[in-house]
Amino acid sequence: VHSSDEIGELATTINQISSRLEMTEAERKRLDQIRSDFLANASHELRTPLTALQGFLEALQDGLISEEGRTKYYDVMYHETLHMTRLVDDLMDLVKLENDDIAFSMHEVQLEALLKRLAFSFDNALKERGNTIQLEIEANLPRIEADQDRLEQMLNNLIKNANKFTEDGAITVTASTRDQDMVIEVKDTGVGISDKDKPLVWERFFKVDRGRERRNLGTGLGLSIVREIVLRHHGQIELQSEESIGTVFTITLPLTQQAS
C-alpha cells in the first residue's frame, strides 16, 4: 500500500538478494542508503535524551542547583531514561520482527476476551485523558488463528495512540467478520492526521510535529511495529483520518493462517 515505505523496500530488496544471490550496483546502493538512514535516525533519537541527561548531570555536578530544583532535575532525568529504554526496546522488537527472528506461535485466540482485558488495563490511562472506551463485538465472534502476544502488542499500540492523541473523547474498538477475515477497527475522536502526514506515519521514528504545543514522548516506532505484526499475519491495515475529527485504523486478518 505504501510503496515509499523504507521497511517495504528493505524487505523487497532482501527478497531479491535471497532469490538471486547477486545484486546490481543500484540495488546495493539503495540497500546501503536504507541502512544508513536507519542508523542515522536511530542515533539521532538516542542522542536527544542523552544530551538532555548529560546537561542535567553537569548542572547537578556544579552544585548550583537548589534542593527543590534537584528534585525536578531527578524527575526529568528519570523520564529521559525511561524514554531511552522504550526506544531501545521498540527498536530491538522492530529489528527482530523485520528479520523474521521471532517465531510466531499461531494458536486460536479468543479476541473478545483479549479486548476486554486490554480495555480494562487502559482504565487509568483513559481516565487521565478524559477518554472512554467502548467495545463493539459481533455476537459469536469466531476464534482467530494468531500469535496472541503479538496481537495484543498490536492492539495495545493502537489503543495507546488513540488515547494519546484524543482528549475528552471516545475510543471505539470493533471486531467483526467479513468473509474469511476478521476485521478490527480502532477508532478515536482525537486530533486526526493530515493528508500530508498519512503516508508517513508508518515510517520508523516518524512523529507529527505539533510545534511547541506538547512534546510527543513516543518513539515513532509504534505503528511500524503494528504494521509488521499485521503483515506477519498476512493481513492488511488501513488508515482513515480527518483533522480535528478523528482517526480510524482498520485491520483485516485472515481467520486462519495458510501454512507457509
Ligand code: ADP
Ligand atoms: P509514537 O510513538 O509517536 O506514537 P507511532 O509510530 O505509534 O509513534 O505513531 C507515529 C505518529 O503518527 C504519531 O507520533 C502521531 O503523530 C501519529 N498518530 C498515530 N496514531 C494516531 C492517532 N490515533 N491520532 C492521531 N495521530 C496519530
